[in-house]
Amino acid sequence: MSNISRILVIAVTLVLIVRLAQLQLFQGRSFIQRSAQNRFRIENIPAVRGLIYDRNGDLLVDNQNGSRRYLKGPDFAHIIGYMATADVDDVEFFGVEMGSWVGKMGLEKEENQILSGINGGVVREYSANGMPLREFSQKNPISGRNIQLTLDGRLQHKARQLLLESGFSGTIVVSSLEGEILSLVSYPDFDPNIFSQNQQPEIVKVLQDLQKPLFNRAIGGLYPPASTFKLITSIAGLESKSITSQTEIEDTGILRVGEFSYSNWYYTGYGRTDGWVNLAKALQRSNDIYFYKVGEMTGIDNIDIWAKKMGLGTKTGISLEGESEGLVPNPVWKKETLGEDWYLGDTYITAIGQGNLLVTPIQVNFVTTEIADGGKRCPLNLVRLVSDGIPNNIVDKDISKRCYDLGISAKTLETIIQGMQLACDSGGTGWPLFQFKVINDKLPIDGLNFIDDASGSAKAVKIPVACKTGTAETGSFDQHGELNDKTHAWFTAFAPVSKPEIVVTVLLESAGQGSDIAGPLAREILKTYFENKE
Template identity: 25%
Template sequence: MVVLAALVFVMLGGAVYRLAELQVLEHRSYALAAHDNRVRIDPVPPPRGLIYSRNGILLAENVPSYALVIVPDDVHHMAQTLQALTRLLNIAPTDLKHFTQLLHRTPPYRAVPLLTELTPKQIAKFAVERYRFAGVHVQAHLVRRYPYRGLTTDSVGYVGRINATELSKVNANNYAGTDYFGKSWLEADYEPQLHGTAGYVVHRVNAGGQPLETLQRHLPVPGQDIVLTLDKGLQEVAQKAMRGKLGAVVVLNPRNGAILALVSSPSFDPNWFVNGISEKRYLSLLNNPAKPLWNRALQAGYAPGSTIKPYIAVGALQDGVVTAKEKIFAGPYYVLPHDPTKHKFWDWTPYGAGMTDLKKAIEESVDTYFYPVAVKMGITRLDRTLAKFGFGKDPMPSLNGVASGLLPSPAWKRRALGQSWYPGDTVVMGIGQGYLQITPLQLAKAVSIIAMHGQGFVPRLVRAWYDPTTHALRPNPPRPLPTIRLRDPKYWSDVIAGMHAVTASPNGTAYPSFIGFPHTVAGKTGTAQLFSTPHTNPFARQAPVPYNLRDNNLFEAFTPIDHPQLAVVVVVEHTGVRIGAASRVARKIMTYWYAHRAQIDRPLHQLKLHTQAKPPAKQSAKPTPHPPGHQVMVTIRAGDTLWQLAHHYGVTVKQLVKWNHFVNAGQPLSIGQQIVVWTQLPVSKGKAP
């Protein structure tokens, strides 16, 4: 009996122990199993590479935000879910359409973004109703932001929400969880480098798709940062000088091809496109007569007008058509030899210039000097000369979408228009009219070649690449062009002397804009007609002309002459017969550059980026004050987000990121992770809300 009692007692004790083990020691594992848990791999998109100015100022950054995402596998009735979410959060039809397109291109076990930038009000509404929406989650992510709005739109470009077509052209695994894709200019051209490599987190989740436990984490590799050649201050000065004007500005360093400023006026705010621009706003841009969506600096084709004359002068000297000292009579008009119609090609002044040599012809922009010079050269030699300076070719092949302009020829005219090339076509090409079309970037590249006496460089916007993982800064070296060699190198000086007189001589066409300027400038003005009428007084012909048919004003220049470091091209549209609009803009740009050139030309090894490690602070006698309130150590639980924590403790997401350097606003929190919170609210310590 005693033995039997002992046996019963032992068996009872074992049962009690096993019950305790099940209820206490193994409660968590069985609780997970009881929730029909399974393993889910969640992609972690990489932080997109940042874009800096040449001196380390952020031009494109990533800011924390929250998105509403749906995991299709966890949703039983997608149509009903979308209808309920639309009623709850007032989702726009365009967002629903975009979601539907991505839904068909995304594996059903991966989250598909529905809303990419939730407002605090939307987050609060969804938090209350969250229990109704299995498979729908609020997810932290990073949103692209352009802090200077339209300052660099026409070089940096912008990103937008990735669409099904773009997703089909990339590695879908690497873009899992990615919301944005480069749409234009540098953001589009360097999409692979800026994007980075995706990571992932392995979660154990319950039947509703809510994370219960983090099993594994593989961090993403951030995209490469880009350091541009653009100087923010110079860009601001150029844009301000063009305010209220239509046109473009390109500023180059002729010694290495670095683009210091690139402006298309007017511009637009690229932030409008990041999360999808509204139809109303997009139509307002599209139908704006000023065409803000058109990149004038890189894509617009302009008749160069008289800015083409220095290049023709170089070719005429090289081919022995004229000499620098040879004088030609330049009357008020020119008539082609043996022309039975006696058609008059007028000078831009009604009186002509009399006996004119090369220097005077450039200084005073004498049309009737260049008409016969162009005829003597002929279209074949004209084309050959202009092609050497890059006209008719893509000036920056590394960037997609840059226009090549038009260098016309008899073969082109026959092919494009079905017409023969006439002598009159050659005459007007000698003053930059007719079919010849150039872009502002081409003109900046060409004038840089003259400044450097035949040596040129491919224009470039990227100064260096920065790897945020290795902290390595990799320069993007200049790419030299084939040197233009002349029979006599003095020909360069002959042409530059005429260009110097343009700004320094009282008879120079840009002299009024440069009176009192303390530095040497070689330049050339240009007035390009958009239509022609017979006239005897050129100054009267613009009076009845509609605004959009008035002449364009151009100016090209470089400074200082003896050691060129700055080349500037300005185009101002529809100024009419007034000259000086473009050259005044150029002077403002040059004035700023001379005042700040030491900072603008700071060597690359002195560059400081905010992503680089800062040197340790010096020890201070006074202790560093902590944030107001008391410190709370919070342990992360399933479903916690930074926004929820910030709302609960009365702080901001930015403060949480600042206090916890290992926390990334664009990545999910790990269950069991501990973070620091400084709060003035009376709360219990140790657990998340």
């Protein structure tokens, strides 16, 4: 062996000795720790997610084979929402691990912390070949709490069926005077089970659907309120002392201001006029000429004040993502946004709910509820109570109403309600609710009239209804660039008049007249409610 070879052998040997010493003396502890980590694993024990019930105790959502099961399919889609795997935004928002299941929409997201519970964990020791040997320090998971909604499953299903059968996109909102939402449906909709079951082809189809089935029209859709806004114009006129309940204005069919003409729907459609009308009759007939003049006498500033006081131009605060504020235009807004002055014609069209005025269906329902509830505003609520699954052990129940008085005089409310009741009686615009009656011998007699049913086999109960119709010009253009003459159909109502229990608001997009198209749906909702009331 040459000297060079010997030197190389000695050098390599020394390097190996030094490396071995380093491993033994300096890194031995690190390798021991790594070995222990390979033997011991911390494993997650997921908490059982809370269940969701309707107000009657009927189960709406449960868990099956580790995934969420939505028992009513699309019925509650826009309220309950759905679950899916967490992305980067969810990791930051919820503080969960990437890929874990979280609520992505609706109450599944808004109440995720309540529903999800707290995960547990266990430390397990494994053998070198991966076999479990024993467990250490197990921490049991805490199940998520159950939620009972304010919604009525029967009304919710009926509302969706009515929208589906109508053939139009739209929404139905039903509430009680305590601020509880009894039904909220938006159509088109989707089946949340496709997300929990990760049905990718169906998910892609929903995401690419041009009709936007994920969009909640009830809280996010913006529409001109049309004649439903005349309720606010009336309140502004009366409360500002600009008019009284007996103020009369002659309907001449057309109101001319300079080179501009403003007509009444009755004259435009039938060539007829209503003659001299007071406020109650103007609401009954939805007379445009009357409200043009009331708008002029009241002034846009007073109308603006009361529109915002009643909740327009701001979110209602319902516990769902995606709510729109709407828009209440005024001279300042027009100047800053459009760079134009405000004219009398702007006041005219705003007073009848057209122009740049935009509202959501839930806002119209909110305003109607305030009138029915004697001028009180109560926060909207979707969750009735929260429990931990043990019978009669209620963890949390929201009983704080936080209602407050809007300061509307009793005389004003009396006049408005009188006009709304006339609108739903002979001679009014709400013809689908004329002589509204149901068959239910369990209803209390107070304030209601029992009449002979046509069949002679049962007693029907006549229920007085107060309502307001609306037919909104869209101002939109079709695919050919032509002005769309299709109108949005509005109908908002409450019943019984003397002691209101339920408020119904219907909006159908590009469907036609409010009384003809939306009114029959409102009637069916009221019928379902009162025929099943005990």
